[in-house]
Amino acid sequence: MMRPSVRAGLPALSKHLKTIRESIGTPFFAYDFATITEAMAWLKNSAAEQDLLPQSRFCLAVFALPNLRLLTELVSHDNHFGLNCNAPEEILALREIGWGEWSRVVFSGGVLPANDLLAVASTGCIVNVASRGNLEILLSSPLRPRIGLRVDLTGIALKGIRLSELEDCLSIARARGTPIHALHAYPGTEIEDLGLLIRHAEVLINIAAKHPEIEEINFGGGFWFNYSSATGDVRTMTDLSTYFEAVRAARDREFRGRYIRLAWEPGRAVFAASGFFVTEVLESRENSPNTADVYVDASFTNVPVLKIRNRQHQTTALRAGGEVIPGVRYESRICGCTTLSSDLLLPRPCPLPELTPGDCVVIFDVGAYGRAGSYNYLSKRNPPEILLRSDDWYVIRRRQRPDHLLEGLEGHD
């Protein structure tokens, strides 16, 4: 495997590593702000090239990188971006930080308990309901919510209105005086086959065009990210020009001048490349002339997505002062600092130089579903997050309390 050479954000991480570690220690997640905004600009400009921008919105998938301060900052200055929430907890957190632009939020979660569903709908965001029962609850409420249908185009998904139920749902809503506002369908994630994404969009456009009450089509997320890429440059991974051209052609063909808003819910494509996971080397041992075990001060529980998805990410190594350590000496297993005998941060050994205690191992492309998946199994606390921005860095989430095992026990004998 080639060691990656060019990496946006890595020079900034190298430059600030020493001060970051002196301030917050390791392990930590770092996000490169410019990498995120460049991915957003790529989506926006690609839609603009096909004259789709005026009616398009990209609602960033909150659960991919649920740092609300960062997300609201990212979308606040540009109306072509919004937020995609998938859990009532995300809506609650947005409320608590004083978010007020609910017309820029779209909720596309699963089948919810009535209380949660009504709390989400009460904000005024579009709620893409995922079942007939949830539709019924909203239609019976006095809220006059903006309802979308999360449609299951496959007929086998766990959530979503099946095509066989669609006409019924649309006509019930019409009859009850709250016509369905939007159609949403999620194509799945990490879709490399552009033809599949295009087909998904075309099918949804065809369905929506048959129903005059539909004002918005939401194509979900799913854009491909190539984790083996040396550069992590998402703009080289999906031919967005071809994609948006096909979407525009289908829209023009089916809608013939009728106004329709278009929405997407990108997660991975926007955030993945921005994220680095940095962990300190505690010790290492040679297993053979070409292989080694590297023990680090983190656990797979800090970034479980790699193990869950059995996905090998690119890595590099930094000296304590931040310099990239050149060359490859060993195929190294990155071993976590817990009791679990299978605590490996990456599923397979990765090419690394010879490392000494105090050096750092950096795992690339963990901006999406990385820190978001961090959990407390094996009693580990969740790492902090920092943002690399404009030649400086900022803590955007503190490390979890060291006594987190006592959370929720307060006040109990």
Ligand SMILES: Cc1ncc(COP(=O)(O)O)c(C=O)c1O
């Ligand atoms: C409903 C919904 N929207 C958007 C996304 C984001 O998808 P991606 O990260 O593949 O762009 C997901 C991810 O699972 C999802 O479930």
